[in-house]
Amino acid sequence: MQNVPDESSISPALSHFIAAHSELAIKGGPVVIREGAVTSWPAANPRHVAPLRVVVESGRYHRVNHPIVTALERSVSTFACGREVRAVGSGTAAIHIALDYFRSRGNQVVTAALNWPGAVGPIAIAGLEPVFVDVELGTASLDQDLAIEAVNPATGAVLITHLFGGNIRCPRLRQKGRANGTALLDDVCQSIGALQRIDNGRLLDSDALMLSGNGAKHLGAGELGFVVTDHSGLIDHVDRVSLTSSSRNGERVFSPDTLGFNYRPNVFSASLARARLAGMDEQLSARRRNAAFLWPKLRECSGLVPLFDTTDGSHSFLNFPLRLDLEALDLPHGPAARDVIVEALRAEGVPVWVWLTKPVFDYLPAFRGKWSAAEFPNTVTLLDTMFYVSEIAPPNGLGLMQAYADAFRKVWAAMPELRADIRQRAAE
Numbered sequence: 001m002q003n004v005p006d007e008s009s010i011s012p013a014l015s016h017f018i019a020a021h022s023e024l025a026i027k028g029g030p031v032v033i034r035e036g037a038v039t040s041w042p043a044a045n046p047r048h049v050a051p052l053r054v055v056v057e058s059g060r061y062h063r064v065n066h067p068i069v070t071a072l073e074r075s076v077s078t079f080a081c082g083r084e085v086r087a088v089g090s091g092t093a094a095i096h097i098a099l100d101y102f103r104s105r106g107n108q109v110v111t112a113a114l115n116w117p118g119a120v121g122p123i124a125i126a127g128l129e130p131v132f133v134d135v136e137l138g139t140a141s142l143d144q145d146l147a148i149e150a151v152n153p154a155t156g157a158v159l160i161t162h163l164f165g166g167n168i169r170c171p172r173l174r175q176k177g178r179a180n181g182t183a184l185l186d187d188v189c190q191s192i193g194a195l196q197r198i199d200n201g202r203l204l205d206s207d208a209l210m211l212s213g214n215g216a217k218h219l220g221a222g223e224l225g226f227v228v229t230d231h232s233g234l235i236d237h238v239d240r241v242s243l244t245s246s247s248r249n250g251e252r253v254f255s256p257d258t259l260g261f262n263y264r265p266n267v268f269s270a271s272l273a274r275a276r277l278a279g280m281d282e283q284l285s286a287r288r289r290n291a292a293f294l295w296p297k298l299r300e301c302s303g304l305v306p307l308f309d310t311t312d313g314s315h316s317f318l319n320f321p322l323r324l325d326l327e328a329l330d331l332p333h334g335p336a337a338r339d340v341i342v343e344a345l346r347a348e349g350v351p352v353w354v355w356l357t358k359p360v361f362d363y364l365p366a367f368r369g370k371w372s373a374a375e376f377p378n379t380v381t382l383l384d385t386m387f388y389v390s391e392i393a394p395p396n397g398l399g400l401m402q403a404y405a406d407a408f409r410k411v412w413a414a415m416p417e418l419r420a421d422i423r424q425r426a427a428e
């Protein structure tokens with residue numbers, strides 16, 4: 001289990017010096033960020049044991065009407081400014097349930113080609129038909145105009161994925177959906193803050209928001225998901241998709257009409273989520289503070305472009321997504337530049353990662369082969385050029401963000417040298 005990192009061990013003066021004067025770590029030079037300086041999410045902490053112990057002491061490890069699960073649903077509802085909440089087994093389950101509920105509105109689901117397979121798989125599980133649209137280069141979310149064009153009388157739902165903790169408002173698309181009787185579904189699995197008043201002080205105009213509590217997301221609670229909605233019919237529908245029997249009101253009732261997917265929430269995860277939700281405002285503030293500190297420093301690296309709206313202070317920053325502008329950097333097309341730069345940054349100790357490398361339909365057997373990447377040029381550009389800095393959550397703080405920035409500067413200063421490596425890699 002990890003302790004709070006010792007930030008004093010990263011001397012700003014030293015990391016500046018290393019950044020300015022030495023060879024890249026990938027070429028054998030000294031690293032900017034030493035091993036152990038970064039706390040990886042979910043920032044495991046001995047404090048997390050207490051909520052697990054409470055479940056053991058309750059003597060019940062099961063059932064949706066466990067008082068801990070009910071209390072969590074109430075807390076998430078408060079966090080979501082009063083919308084109704086039902087806990088389920090995962091974010092994926094929440095998306096399936098919502099799609100299934102709104103299926104009577106039409107069998108097509110408009111969604112982005114750059115997407116998380118867990119967001120799009122449920123379209124197949126629900127027996128619906130995806131309609132993929134390309135994404136915007138600035139936010140990696142579905143292109144509003146293309147999505148508006150794609151909406152037609154057969155469109156049952158638009159599935160709006162809020163990647164990386166970004167807020168995706170797309171007001172014109174929501175208006176078009178409303179006028180067409182289309183369900184507006186928001187996958188906020190990576191963006192817990194989008195449950196709050198992020199739209200000019202208002203809640204998003206949405207029929208359902210689906211949240212994940214898995215260990216990689218803000219709640220960092222193991223395996224867990226939530227359906228968040230104003231439709232009480234959808235709350236009832238959770239049981240119909242999920243449970244063959246329920247005991248919400250005390251006695252055990254067998255459903256006469258069930259899909260039986262068994263999407264019950266894990267009580268241990270629910271208890272941990274409840275404890276962590278109590279600190280969510282602080283967590284989000286710390287992520288936003290780190291991001292606000294980091295971006296002005298990284299923007300000095302030419303050709304490095306943010307994948308979020310830098311004027312919006314209310315993103316949830318699950319991570320810090322970026323892309324390379326290959327033209328500005330005079331680098332060849334394809335993934336070689338991104339791959340070499342990511343390797344160089346990782347060697348310096350920066351936790352940067354490449355995300356998906358294919359459009360979402362190529363990950364899903366039900367959809368593979370029916371679309372080609374070439375139909376989605378912005379998606380291809382992003383798949384070749386994007387990456388993200390992963391550990392920007394507390395207890396990591398500004399000292400570490402400064403070290404990330406120093407490492408980026410060091411790598412950018414060595415770009416003439418890296419350019420040769422990149423050209424060679426691209427030619428292979």
Ligand SMILES: *Cc1c(COP(=O)(O)O)cnc(C)c1O
Binds near residue numbers: 090092190213217225
């Ligand atoms: C994590 C995630 C999901 C699925 O959530 P799970 O709880 O892992 O099933 C869906 N959509 C997006 C965008 C996600 O990041």
